[in-house]
Amino acid sequence: MPQTVVVAFGGNAITRPGQKGTFEEQKTNVQETCRQLVELVRQGYRLILTHGNGPQVGNLLIKNELARDVVPAMPLDVLVANTQASIGYIIQQCLSFELARQGLKVPVVSLVTQVVVDPGDPAFYNPTKPIGPFYSEEEAKRLAKEKGYKVVEDSNRGWRRVVPSPQPLEIVEKEAIKALVEAGVIVIAAGGGGIPVALRPDGSLEGVEAVIDKDRAARLLANEVGAEILFLLTEVDQVYLDYGRPTQRPVRRLTVAEAKKYLQEGQFPPGSMGPKIEAAISFVEGGGERAIIGSLARAAEAIAGTSGTAIVAA
Ligand SMILES: Nc1ncnc2c1ncn2[C@@H]1O[C@H](COP(=O)(O)OP(=O)(O)O)[C@@H](O)[C@H]1O
Numbered sequence: 001m002p003q004t005v006v007v008a009f010g011g012n013a014i015t016r017p018g019q020k021g022t023f024e025e026q027k028t029n030v031q032e033t034c035r036q037l038v039e040l041v042r043q044g045y046r047l048i049l050t051h052g053n054g055p056q057v058g059n060l061l062i063k064n065e066l067a068r069d070v071v072p073a074m075p076l077d078v079l080v081a082n083t084q085a086s087i088g089y090i091i092q093q094c095l096s097f098e099l100a101r102q103g104l105k106v107p108v109v110s111l112v113t114q115v116v117v118d119p120g121d122p123a124f125y126n127p128t129k130p131i132g133p134f135y136s137e138e139e140a141k142r143l144a145k146e147k148g149y150k151v152v153e154d155s156n157r158g159w160r161r162v163v164p165s166p167q168p169l170e171i172v173e174k175e176a177i178k179a180l181v182e183a184g185v186i187v188i189a190a191g192g193g194g195i196p197v198a199l200r201p202d203g204s205l206e207g208v209e210a211v212i213d214k215d216r217a218a219r220l221l222a223n224e225v226g227a228e229i230l231f232l233l234t235e236v237d238q239v240y241l242d243y244g245r246p247t248q249r250p251v252r253r254l255t256v257a258e259a260k261k262y263l264q265e266g267q268f269p270p271g272s273m274g275p276k277i278e279a280a281i282s283f284v285e286g287g288g289e290r291a292i293i294g295s296l297a298r299a300a301e302a303i304a305g306t307s308g309t310a311i312v313a314a
């Protein structure tokens with residue numbers, strides 16, 4: 001029985017820091033990623049892909065604001081849906097092409113995915129999710145004053161606007177995702193962390209304005225579909241202890257207990273590596289076999305165990 005891997009990569013892998021986020025830039029970046037992903041298919045894994053949307057959804061919000069006197073502005077949940085479509089389209093097209101080029105016949109589809117959140121989540125009063133372009137401190141503080149943005153410094157890469165990021169509670173389309181994967185389809189799902197929706201008393205769903213963290217959504221999705229592996233791809237080849245300090249050293253394997261201990265000691269910051277480690281811990285505690293954190297450029301090596309950091313039960 002082939003193993004199912006949920007692969008997650010950040011919106012910053014699709015629009016790299018310093019890039020404007022043109023369609024061509026996004027496509028070139030995704031093409032590189034797809035070459036790595038095809039290796040996983042070659043190795044016999046079933047894939048569910050999920051991606052971030054921070055830079056892209058932030059850009060859409062800016063467009064919304066600039067055009068609001070000409071065309072109606074859309075709520076943030078609709079903008080998340082827009083990014084699922086635009087990024088899903090690029091991945092679907094590039095991945096299908098790369099699979100065909102290597103003689104592999106595997107269908108690929110993007111699924112518009114809603115994720116239930118609690119409208120009473122305290123995250124709505126404390127925005128933490130960085131989106132959109134990176135600004136200098138001066139520019140960010142000016143935007144905060146003029147437009148009422150909440151801004152933070154994002155992992156030493158510059159300043160960014162932040163929006164609420166509630167905890168994902170349930171993937172609405174999980175059964176459809178499972179059925180597609182079992183039928184041999186590569187599914188792109190819960191893009192941008194999923195479209196945040198709240199469950200109303202009458203059982204209907206209503207969009208809420210937020211951006212869910214894609215590592216958290218990927219974790220939930222992986223547990224809900226019973227995936228064996230959660231694969232979190234980012235810029236660094238593996239997790240480090242004392243990251244950025246002279247004593248920095250790589251870690252290739254962490255037990256859940258070790259990961260929890262280092263997290264408590266502050267080794268993994270909240271806005272960057274922290275959510276990945278938390279997602280890895282929850283996945284393994286939720287029944288997953290192993291979580292892997294590694295770089296996009298070395299995805300095939302990471303799944304084979306020659307790169308990356310594996311987080312396991314014991
Ligand atoms: N202990 C650590 N080990 C490795 N990377 C770390 C660590 N602490 C912080 N980082 C930073 O976290 C980044 C990954 O988080 P982030 O950029 O938010 O991911 P993505 O946007 O790819 O989802 C790495 O590129 C690295 O700069």
Ligand SMILES: NC(=O)OP(=O)(O)O
Pocket residue numbers: 009010011012051052053054055130192193211212213214215
């Ligand atoms: N939604 C989300 O987590 O996006 P990024 O990965 O781009 O931050």
